[in-house]
Amino acid sequence: MLIDKEKCIGCEECHPYCPVGAIAAVEWEGRAVSEIDQVECVECGCCYKRSGVCPVDAIYMPKLEWPRSIREPFSNPHIKHPSTTGQGRGTEEMKTNDVTGRFPFGMAGVAVEMGRPGVGTSFRDLQTVAMAIARLGVEFEPNNPVAELMADPKTGKLHEQVLNEKVLSAILEFKIKTEKLREVLVAIKDVSAKIDTVFSLDLISRVYPDGTTPALAIAKDAGFTPRPNTKTNVGLGRPLFKEA
Ligand code: SF4
Numbered sequence: 050m051l052i053d054k055e056k057c058i059g060c061e062e063c064h065p066y067c068p069v070g071a072i073a074a075v076e077w078e079g080r081a082v083s084e085i086d087q088v089e090c091v092e093c094g095c096c097y098k099r100s101g102v103c104p105v106d107a108i109y110m111p112k113l114e115w116p117r118s119i120r121e122p123f124s125n126p127h128i129k130h131p132s133t134t135g136q137g138r139g140t141e142e143m144k145t146n147d148v149t150g151r152f153p154f155g156m157a158g159v160a161v162e163m164g165r166p167g168v169g170t171s172f173r174d175l176q177t178v179a180m181a182i183a184r185l186g187v188e189f190e191p192n193n194p195v196a197e198l199m200a201d202p203k204t205g206k207l208h209e210q211v212l213n214e215k216v217l218s219a220i221l222e223f224k225i226k227t228e229k230l231r232e233v234l235v236a237i238k239d240v241s242a243k244i245d246t247v248f249s250l251d252l253i254s255r256v257y258p259d260g261t262t263p264a265l266a267i268a269k270d271a272g273f274t275p276r277p278n279t280k281t282n283v284g285l286g287r288p289l290f291k292e293a
């Protein structure tokens with residue numbers, strides 16, 4: 050996003066709209082105007098025309114070229130990802146396992162939701178986490194929009210060109226055998242000290258016929274305090290899979 054300094058009257062009305070604090074007052078040709086830091090701007094569109102915040106219509110969006118163009122779909126929920134044609138940061142199937150059966154007995158699903166409004170995340174940080182867990186044999190979700198940015202899903206390495214791109218949030222989604230889950234969770238805990246952002250951790254698991262959820266005990270043993278959630282589709286979610 051850019052500000053046309055010729056038009057800008059320096060009212061600063063747009064500043065609070067930016068979730069990453071990228072808009073600042075500057076002096077330009079002897080008067081106060083506003084400017085957008087192009088390193089920090091995640092192209093979320095909150096300050097843009099649709100908000101109607103700028104009284105003189107000085108904020109505009111230039112055509113975004115690759116790799117900067119990936120910032121917009123990861124930061125603006127109204128924009129579809131070109132690779133998946135879906136909106137949002139992850140895949141909905143993580144929340145509808147009762148229909149898809151993506152995570153069978155013996156497997157756990159994990160999502161590392163990196164970045165949040167106010168912080169954001171770079172793909173360099175996302176790569177740091179991806180590489181720390183890839184060596185443990187995780188299977189990254191191919192339908193997640195991060196997948197097309199991976200140069201090598203076996204190592205978790207991303208394409209070099211995207212590493213400096215910053216977005217509001219991106220999710221690393223993968224599955225892992227339950228017996229390897231503890232090791233993966235400990236690796237995530239360890240790597241959290243090496244990144245410059247925040248993340249939430251989601252753990253998806255089947256409830257076993259005896260009512261237990263082994264993944265919960267594993268998460269506790271790995272030093273996490275899980276908050277169990279469940280989504281019930283009250284009979285509307287018809288399984289599209291057969292139990293193995
Ligand atoms: S597009 Fe979003 S991140 Fe960029 S300046 Fe506007 S509000 Fe801030």
Ligand code: SF4
Binds near residue numbers: 052057061062103108
């Ligand atoms: S709202 Fe418009 S005129 Fe006011 S500081 Fe922002 S860009 Fe400039």
